[in-house]
Amino acid sequence: MNALLNIALAASAFVGMEVFAWAMHRWVMHGSAWTWHESHHRPRTGPFERNDRFVLIFSLIAVALFAIGQVVPGLTAVAIGVTLYGVAYFTMHEVLVHRRLPPPFTPRSGYLAHLVAAHHLHHAVHTREGAVSFGFLYAPPLRKLRAQLRTLNRPPAPQD
Numbered sequence: 001m002n003a004l005l006n007i008a009l010a011a012s013a014f015v016g017m018e019v020f021a022w023a024m025h026r027w028v029m030h031g032s033a034w035t036w037h038e039s040h041h042r043p044r045t046g047p048f049e050r051n052d053r054f055v056l057i058f059s060l061i062a063v064a065l066f067a068i069g070q071v072v073p074g075l076t077a078v079a080i081g082v083t084l085y086g087v088a089y090f091t092m093h094e095v096l097v098h099r100r101l102p103p104p105f106t107p108r109s110g111y112l113a114h115l116v117a118a119h120h121l122h123h124a125v126h127t128r129e130g131a132v133s134f135g136f137l138y139a140p141p142l143r144k145l146r147a148q149l150r151t152l153n154r155p156p157a158p159q160d
Contacts, residue, residue, distance in 0.1 A: 006077040013081025014088075018137050021089070026134040029054070034128045041126045047100075062086060089136050093119070114139060121145045125153065 029037035029051075040051035062082045069076030094100045096112060097119045107113040118139030125131045130152045132145045139145065 005074070009074050009077035010081035010084070013078040014085045017082055017085035018135060021085075022135045022138075024054075025136075030128050030131060030134070038128070041123060058086065085137075093136055114142065117142055118145055121149055124149060 033054075036050045036053050038051075039049035042049075062079055065075055065079035065082060069079050092112070092115060095103050096107060097116050107116055115137070118133040119136075121142070122131050122133040130149075132148045132152065133139050
């Protein structure tokens with residue numbers, strides 16, 4: 001298959017994974033799969049948490065894409081894009097934000113610092129509802145997220 005097409009497929013899969021991850025995080029992890037994801041919004045008591053099961057599931061999907069890619073042209077390129085997203089997610093989310101491994105540096109400004117701050121705003125809420133910033137490699141402006149957080153978590157007005 002054409003090298004440029006493979007690069008385009010891998011890049012599209014990488015970008016598409018951010019959209020997929022946002023939707024999974026917003027509607028599944030903070031929805032029907034909250035029983036697993038809740039562990040991620042609580043202090044960790046060991047090296048692993050129930051939420052890590054998602055990593056295993058998504059890894060198995062990537063492995064399946066590589067296997068099927070042996071007979072379906074282009075699917076290996078998609079698997080590469082998905083895997084590269086997984087590496088970026090792990091580095092950003094697990095290392096830089098949650099420090100599950102010692103980070104090589106602490107971002108103090110720019111894109112990475114913005115993502116870290118946005119994810120900390122996501123964790124300002126320890127419940128299924130009221131969270132903001134569900135992406136991993138993209139986050140809206142912090143002022144917008146702070147305003148959204150205040151609006152979502154405002155106590156109800158007293159009834160007359």
